[in-house]
Amino acid sequence: MxxxxxxxxxxHQIVIDGLKLLLENEDALKVVLEETNGFELIKxxxxxxxxxxxxxxDLMMPIISGYEAALMIHRQxxxxxxxxxxxxxxxxxxxDLVExxxxxxxxPKSVNKTEMIQAIKKVQDGGLYFSDELLDALEIYQKNKNEKEDFSLSDREVEVIQLISKGLTNKEIAAQLFISEFTVSTHRKNIFRKTDTHNVASLLALATKLHLLPKIP
Structure with a gap:
């Protein structure tokens, strides 16, 4: 084998130690490298x-996030x-990480030993390992992403929607984006036209569905 x-x-070293403990008695698996810093791992x-x-x-890390580390590992x-x-x-x-x-x-970090080993072996054999719940969520996200693209919203229009969601006035949005109030007003009209919404409440409901709004920590 x-x-x-x-x-x-x-x-977190305690997480690394726990993972090593889960895997240490598996003859087919061996932890050969461990790091708490993405740059050090890549080095x-x-x-x-x-x-x-x-x-x-892990995704949530200081210095360099797991997201950035994954991109670098895949590229190099x-x-x-x-x-x-x-x-x-x-x-x-x-x-985004899949793509x-x-x-x-x-x-999830709550994974048990059996599932952890099953996932590692399946991936090593050329397969993928995602839960049914996550696959459903990814399918919904992709559908919503396609819908967003169908609306043909520009990056600037998405920025305006995000600032509207924070309750900013046209004047405040203009100051933050370094554009004129007239330009903000034009963006708002175009946004309502493209999304076929007629008030801020319906616009923000759609923006939430399409994952356009930043997550609240």
């Missing part, structure tokens, strides 16, 4: 002294498979 060599990237991978098949990546080491291990299961974030970092799986 071929040994699957694993790297772990998480800013170790660049040395090419260790063969790594799969990297388990396309043969290494990436599984995200995080409590953040935001559909947009995962969708831009070619991640092969997602696991």
């Amino acid at each position: 071929m040994l699957i060599q694993i790297a772990i990237l998480d800013d 170790k991978l660049e040395e090419k002294t260790l063969k790594v098949d799969i990297v388990l990546v 080491f396309p043969d290494i498979k990436i599984i995200i291990l995080s409590m953040n299961n935001d559909a947009k974030t995962i969708y 831009h970092a070619d991640i092969k799986g997602f696991l």
Whole structure:
């Protein structure tokens, strides 16, 4: 049986230790690299002294986020498979990671040993590992994303919608975007026309559905 060599990237050593404990008695799996900093992990991978098949990546990290680390790993080491291990299961974030970092799986940090091992082996064999719930969420997000593109909203119009959602007036939006009030007014008219909405409440309801508004921490 071929040994699957694993790297772990998480800013909490206690999480790394817990993952190693889960995997230590599995003959087919071996943790060969662990780091709490994305830059350090990439530096170790660049040395090419260790063969790594799969990297388990946490998303919420300081210095360099797991999202950025996943993009860098995919760009520099396309043969290494990436599984995200995080409590953040935001559909947009995962969708973007699938599209831009070619991640092969997602696991919550509450994952048990059986599921963890099953996911690693499936990904190593060329498969994907996402829960049914997450796949449903990704499908809904993609549908909404396509709808947003159908509305042909520009990046500037999306910015205006986001500022409207914060309760800013045309004058305040103009000041923040360094444009005239007349331009803001024109953007608003175009936004209502493109989205076929007739008031701020219906516009923001649609914007929420299309994931246009920033998440509230």
